Amino acid sequence: MLFRWLSAAVGIPLFLGVTLWSREAFAAGVLLLALLALAEMLAAYGEKDLRPNPLLAGAGVALPAWAWAFAARSGSSLDVGRVVLPAATLLLLLAFTWEVVVAARTGEMRAGRNVAYGLLCGVMLSLFAGMTWLRMDSAPVAAGLFPRIDSGAAWLLLTVFCVWATDSFALFAGKAFGKRKLAPKLSPGKTVEGALGGLAAALAFGALFGWMFVGSWKVGLAVGAVAGVFGQMGDLFESALKRELEIKDFGALLPGHGGVLDRFDSLLFVAPLVALLLPVLPR
Amino acid sequence: MLFRWLSAAVGIPLFLGVTLWSREAFAAGVLLLALLALAEMLAAYGEKDLRPNPLLAGAGVALPAWAWAFAARSGSSLDVGRVVLPAATLLLLLAFTWEVVVAARTGEMRAGRNVAYGLLCGVMLSLFAGMTWLRMDSAPVAAGLFPRIDSGAAWLLLTVFCVWATDSFALFAGKAFGKRKLAPKLSPGKTVEGALGGLAAALAFGALFGWMFVGSWKVGLAVGAVAGVFGQMGDLFESALKRELEIKDFGALLPGHGGVLDRFDSLLFVAPLVALLLPVLPR
Numbered sequence: 001m002l003f004r005w006l007s008a009a010v011g012i013p014l015f016l017g018v019t020l021w022s023r024e025a026f027a028a029g030v031l032l033l034a035l036l037a038l039a040e041m042l043a044a045y046g047e048k049d050l051r052p053n054p055l056l057a058g059a060g061v062a063l064p065a066w067a068w069a070f071a072a073r074s075g076s077s078l079d080v081g082r083v084v085l086p087a088a089t090l091l092l093l094l095a096f097t098w099e100v101v102v103a104a105r106t107g108e109m110r111a112g113r114n115v116a117y118g119l120l121c122g123v124m125l126s127l128f129a130g131m132t133w134l135r136m137d138s139a140p141v142a143a144g145l146f147p148r149i150d151s152g153a154a155w156l157l158l159t160v161f162c163v164w165a166t167d168s169f170a171l172f173a174g175k176a177f178g179k180r181k182l183a184p185k186l187s188p189g190k191t192v193e194g195a196l197g198g199l200a201a202a203l204a205f206g207a208l209f210g211w212m213f214v215g216s217w218k219v220g221l222a223v224g225a226v227a228g229v230f231g232q233m234g235d236l237f238e239s240a241l242k243r244e245l246e247i248k249d250f251g252a253l254l255p256g257h258g259g260v261l262d263r264f265d266s267l268l269f270v271a272p273l274v275a276l277l278l279p280v281l282p283r
Numbered sequence: 284m285l286f287r288w289l290s291a292a293v294g295i296p297l298f299l300g301v302t303l304w305s306r307e308a309f310a311a312g313v314l315l316l317a318l319l320a321l322a323e324m325l326a327a328y329g330e331k332d333l334r335p336n337p338l339l340a341g342a343g344v345a346l347p348a349w350a351w352a353f354a355a356r357s358g359s360s361l362d363v364g365r366v367v368l369p370a371a372t373l374l375l376l377l378a379f380t381w382e383v384v385v386a387a388r389t390g391e392m393r394a395g396r397n398v399a400y401g402l403l404c405g406v407m408l409s410l411f412a413g414m415t416w417l418r419m420d421s422a423p424v425a426a427g428l429f430p431r432i433d434s435g436a437a438w439l440l441l442t443v444f445c446v447w448a449t450d451s452f453a454l455f456a457g458k459a460f461g462k463r464k465l466a467p468k469l470s471p472g473k474t475v476e477g478a479l480g481g482l483a484a485a486l487a488f489g490a491l492f493g494w495m496f497v498g499s500w501k502v503g504l505a506v507g508a509v510a511g512v513f514g515q516m517g518d519l520f521e522s523a524l525k526r527e528l529e530i531k532d533f534g535a536l537l538p539g540h541g542g543v544l545d546r547f548d549s550l551l552f553v554a555p556l557v558a559l560l561l562p563v564l565p566r
Binding site: 084086089090092093096097099100103104106107109110111112113115116117119120123127130182183185186230233234236237240241243244245269272273276 | 367369372373375376379380382383386387389390392393394395396398399400402403406410413465466468469513516517519520523524526527528552555556559
């Protein structure tokens with residue numbers, strides 16, 4: 001518990017500092033997180049004698065890496081026909097060829113399984129790019145209380161604080177009022193009352209933080225709704241993955257919090273969704 | 284053996300007829316093949332108590348479907364930022380949510396596995412779009428012997444004939460000269476001599492067909508090289524998948540040939556690669 005507080009006491013200011021500092025630094029930090037998460041996934045699946053294809057798992061950091069290049073150069077763009085599809089096709093055929101060679105040499109028939117788990121790791125890691133997209137947003141926001149911070153930083157802080165509010169109040173409400181189990185087979189500690197408490201807090205704090213950071217309580221309410229529903233869903237999905245692997249945490253990088261994937265599970269679901277919502281939210 | 288010849292006697296003229304007829308009809312046919320292959324994969328993995336996530340497996344036909352829409356409307360385009368990434372993100376989060384609900388209800392911890400195999404099926408099926416891309420090409424080709432057929436049809440015929448030449452002569456050379464096993468654990472019948480015979484035939488017939496269909500033996504040689512190497516690689520990869528599942532064929536649609544995936548295994552690897560090469564091949 002002490003370690004948990006110490007990690008938070010270092011981690012939170014670090015995260016906020018990098019977020020406010022610059023979008024380039026933030027994007028580089030997200031890329032680093034994605035690389036750490038790649039190592040965590042390969043280790044956790046390796047323990048269960050699953051061997052995700054390394055090319056496909058590694059390609060999962062391509063999107064965070066591209067987002068970083070985009071933030072740093074401010075304008076690298078992607079053409080589906082000329083860049084994305086050719087690159088994806090080549091990568092796939094290379095990964096298949098790799099598995100054919102491995103199978104022919106070892107005689108172990110696991111090519112399909114290795115490709116399948118490689119793709120699973122790859123798509124999970126690509127979700128890290130969602131945070132960078134949010135941070136990169138440069139469309140003007142209505143003035144909140146902090147007009148001197150970038151709009152991208154404002155969106156990111158709003159989203160992260162909504163996720164934190166969800167997590168904290170879900171825990172509190174669950175401990176205080178929890179009666180009916182939410183998904184006992186998946187995550188025995190969670191209750192329906194806790195989940196509803198988390199959602200209620202996300203909406204309330206979302207409205208407050210929306211008013212503070214982007215000058216609109218309605219927009220904050222929408223971000224809070226996404227965090228309240230999909231943050232908890234991301235948490236449950238990672239629980240399902242971990243229970244399937246019979247592990248408690250994906251890693252041990254952050255004492256008391258587990259690994260990168262354990263700490264960022266909710267945000268991995270919420271950040272890409274909020275980034276998708278940005279163009280349709282009223283400013 | 285009789286069924287094998289009968290299937291070919293109906294299948295080959297049908298395939299050639301649709302190819303020459305129109306690119307819309309061809310693209311619709313490829314979409315149909317991808318849907319049949321989807322049913323084959325879900326059935327084959329289901330037999331092994333693997334349950335590919337249906338949303339992700341089904342999304343594998345999105346690319347062939349888009350290619351069909353493109354062929355039919357002649358101009359629908361895709362924007363990575365505004366269409367592809369948002370659609371992919373929503374699909375992923377929907378599939379994850381689906382698996383959380385299934386896991387919470389059944390108590391079976393297989394969310395990661397279902398997502399992994401769903402992605403495997405999805406990417407395999409998306410390769411069908413390669414054939415449509417080839418057929419859609421409308422850049423002028425140097426006149427071959429058949430100046431009245433579309434350039435797309437010419438590219439497709441060149442590619443398909445190179446694949447057929449590879450397969451037929453690999454079989455022949457293997458039977459006539461085969462001594463050293465190529466990959467005994469994967470596909471015991473294949474020999475090094477057979478593979479080299481297939482490659483040699485692909486190069487020779489590639490040059491000939493290149494001269495006939497696109498007026499350039501050099502371009503034909505390049506297409507033959509892709510077919511000779513990656514056609515055989517596609518064959519081996521599908522063998523690896525089938526051996527892993529302990530099945531002989533993915534389906535039984537084409538008597539004597541197995542299913543759609545069994546018949547189109549080489550072309551699934553070769554067509555997307557040739558389509559990628561098109562912009563850099565000399566005309």
